[in-house]
Amino acid sequence: MRHPFDLSLYLVTDPKLCGPRDFFETVAQAVRGGVTLVQLRDPDAGTRELVAIARRLKALLEPSGVPLIVNDRIDVALAAGADGVHLGQSDMEGADARRLIGEERILGISVGNASEHEASREALSGADYIGVGPVYTTATKANSGAAIGLEGLAAVTRAVGLRSVAIGGIGASNAAACIAAGAEGVAVVSAIMGADDPQAAAQALLEEIRTAKDTQ
Ligand code: TZP
Ligand code: MG
Numbered sequence: 001m002r003h004p005f006d007l008s009l010y011l012v013t014d015p016k017l018c019g020p021r022d023f024f025e026t027v028a029q030a031v032r033g034g035v036t037l038v039q040l041r042d043p044d045a046g047t048r049e050l051v052a053i054a055r056r057l058k059a060l061l062e063p064s065g066v067p068l069i070v071n072d073r074i075d076v077a078l079a080a081g082a083d084g085v086h087l088g089q090s091d092m093e094g095a096d097a098r099r100l101i102g103e104e105r106i107l108g109i110s111v112g113n114a115s116e117h118e119a120s121r122e123a124l125s126g127a128d129y130i131g132v133g134p135v136y137t138t139a140t141k142a143n144s145g146a147a148i149g150l151e152g153l154a155a156v157t158r159a160v161g162l163r164s165v166a167i168g169g170i171g172a173s174n175a176a177a178c179i180a181a182g183a184e185g186v187a188v189v190s191a192i193m194g195a196d197d198p199q200a201a202a203q204a205l206l207e208e209i210r211t212a213k214d215t216q
Contacts, residue, residue, distance in 0.1 A: 003083050005067050005106055006036040007129060007165045007185030008213075009206050012071070013040055013057075014140065017193035023053075024060060030192050031064050033202025036185070039086055041071035054080030067106060074100050084108065086131065089123060098126030108165075112145045114155045124160065131187060132156045134168025135178060140189045144168060150181040157182040172204045176212035185209065 011030050018026045027038060038061060040054050054076055058068050067083035070076050074097060077085045084106025087097055097107055109127045124130065137147045147168065148156070157164040166178035167187040175186045186209060195201035 001104065002128065003067055003104055003106055005084075005128075007163060007183075008036045008209050009034060009202060010037040010039065010165050010167075010185055010187035011035040011192050011202070012167070012187050012189045013038065013042065014189050014193050015042055016044075017140070017190055019194075024056060026193060026198050027057060028060055029198040030202045031061065031066055033192075033199035034206040035066065035192070035202050037067055037069060039069040039071055039187070040076075040082070041086075041189075043072075047073075047076065050076045051079045054082055058082060069106060069108060077101065077105070084128075086110070089120060093123050094126035095122065110167075111156050111160060113148050113152055114159050124162070127162060129163040129165060129184075130156070130160050131167050132164050132183065133166055133187075135166045136169025136174065138169040138190075141168075150177055153178060153183060154181040172201075172208050175205055175208045179209055179212035179216070 013027060015023045040057055054070055058080055061068050069084040069086050070082045071086050074085050085101060086108040088110045094109055107127050108129045108131055109124055110131045132153050134144045134147050135153050138144060153166050163184045165185045165187045166183040170178060170186045170188050171191040178186050192198050192201050
């Protein structure tokens with residue numbers, strides 16, 4: 001049975017955005033603020049370091065039941081006992097990833113735009129959800145592609161037909177619009193990792209998202 005998950009407020013981590021604040025403390029505050037999923041994303045960390053960080057995050061998240069997803073690295077996810085993996089279009093195809101991670105773990109795959117999806121339908125096979133974006137311009141990820149806007153988000157979500165989480169340049173002021181466009185939740189990096197008060201930032205985002213869902 002697949003691990004249940006709630007895409008409402010999906011924190012994607014970035015240690016570079018915490019400033020002097022401790023990375024794990026930042027994630028702990030975000031969890032207290034109500035994030036519903038956490039993804040370990042750290043393109044600069046080596047394999048051993050990533051496994052160690054993933055283990056610590058898994059232990060930190062355990063009491064709240066918030067699932068841990070590892071970006072890009074199936075090997076790290078399996079070694080650390082994470083709850084899922086998130087892959088990009090240039091990573092392994094969905095069906096192959098599913099064979100490796102088994103039926104319980106969550107599989108997410110990024111989709112940048114509708115034509116990219118059309119070109120790679122097999123790549124999404126076995127996925128539980130898609131990450132769609134960047135919806136808005138973002139400085140957090142270099143080479144993340146052109147912003148696809150709310151129209152792009154709506155088009156991809158409709159075309160793919162899987163649960164979707166919007167990403168890229170999202171904060172409390174534009175989260176509701178992403179839900180209205182068809183996303184089940186929003187994924188954020190800087191709006192929480194870089195906030196002065198990560199707990200309050202998460203709370204404010206969740207409030208916007210829940211209100212948007214309630215009024216749908
Ligand atoms: N993938 C597409 S955009 C992005 C990722 C990881 C970064 C989003 O960061 P932010 O700070 O929420 O705009
Ligand atoms: Mg990736």
